Amino acid sequence: MHYHHLILRVITKLLVGTIMLFAFYVQFHGDFSPGGGFQAGVIMAAAFILYGIVFGLYAVQVVFPPWLVHKVMALGVLIYAGVGVYSMMLGYAFLDYNAFDPGHPSHGQHNGILVIEFGVGVTVTGVMIAIYYAFAGRFPQISDEDW
Amino acid sequence: MLDFIAGHANYWLFIVLMMTGLYIVVAKGNLVKKIVGLNIFQTAVFMLYISSAKVAGGTAPIFPTDSKGYIKTDGIDQIIYSNPLPHVLILTAIVVGVATTALGLALTVRIREEFGTIEEENLVEIEQSLTRADNKAHGEAMGGMA
């Protein structure tokens, strides 16, 4: 495996970082351009999946171990719901971001949107990677030569 | 009349797409292919929603900004925007769609491991023979045929 696909491996090493950077751009620039947590999460997961496809499941699971992925899946939902609970604790409605900056509601909205989009991104990344691990971790019925 | 056809051709094409998906789901026995068919069906529904959001001569619902990222409010009334609400509904639906697709594929993998096939016809046969065997073994106790 390691002596094959030299070009694929080099290009993958170049691309993985770029894809992650793009994912962060889509995540945090989502207020101004197309994008947001859902898209960024999928793109971020795509970076890990690409790494896993080319270098093998073991290599990617060293970087991002399955137990961590499972925690990350739940963490995103908790961040999202936590923002709602926090705004309730400040005396506002659930997920009312005006609570975070009552003097300047649109600033509160900006902060709230940023945090919950991050939560969405974290959950989607976790779920997509977890699903990929689940599928790739099975023993294939078709050998490589049969493709 | 031409106006009517040009205005509705989109809807008709999406219905053709949807029925193709439905045909694959109903007529094809392979479970992976059925899931692909479901995806086609689903995409056709997304297109109906997005089509209904379109306003003629409109543009994507993103406001112009100045160099600091603030919205430029002067002249904003002259720009026509498409309806952003269906976009939001479909955006989340796509991601939920892939998650449910993954669930379906996982079920397919489990079915293959359990029964050794993912063809509907073979699965039905296996199920029937299992039921018959079950009936023979426990039917009398359950009050059914033995």
Place this chain on the structure above:
Amino acid sequence: MEISFPVFIETSINIILFAMLVATAFAITRIDRLFAVVMLSGVFSMLSALLFVTLDAVDVAITEAAVGAGVSTVLMLSTIALTERSEQKSHRPELIPLLVCFVTGAALIYGTLDFPNFGDPSAPAHAHVGGDYLVRSIKEIDVPNVVTSILASYRGFDTLGEVAVVFTAGIGVLMLISGLGRRRSDEDAALVEETIENQGIEEDA
């Protein structure tokens, strides 16, 4: 009847893309090799992302491109690696499904006859809350991308539900095939055997 040039171009691009989508879908119907089917479904997603761009839904397009052409193709490929490469020839009659599809399609087309024209600004869909969001978002949220402001703020609760659904689907996949569930059932099986053995001992005693 006067059709302006940009509208004409836009409509023809729409219809060409739609026709290509339909051709891809027909090809998926005909082909038996699952590898080709999965690749064509990636092509289908890419084409529909293009169509979403022409329909002004750029956020949806970027999602569809990332999800449909990226992740779901990978998942389907890993599925066929775990299952089978090609579809068996079906022995069922093909006429009945075809008939069902035609009847359903005809009913749906009959339903579209009442629809407003494509792109009609006075369509009911634009009459109520959609335009309202566009107007109020500038003052209340102050985020240039209205899709984000609706997704995250006006309909934040809705989105929380969607995230929960994605999370739940992920848990479901893990339960089904990641082996997390299997460990538990092995323990259960051991427990059952143990119980049986214990009972046997009691009966002997």
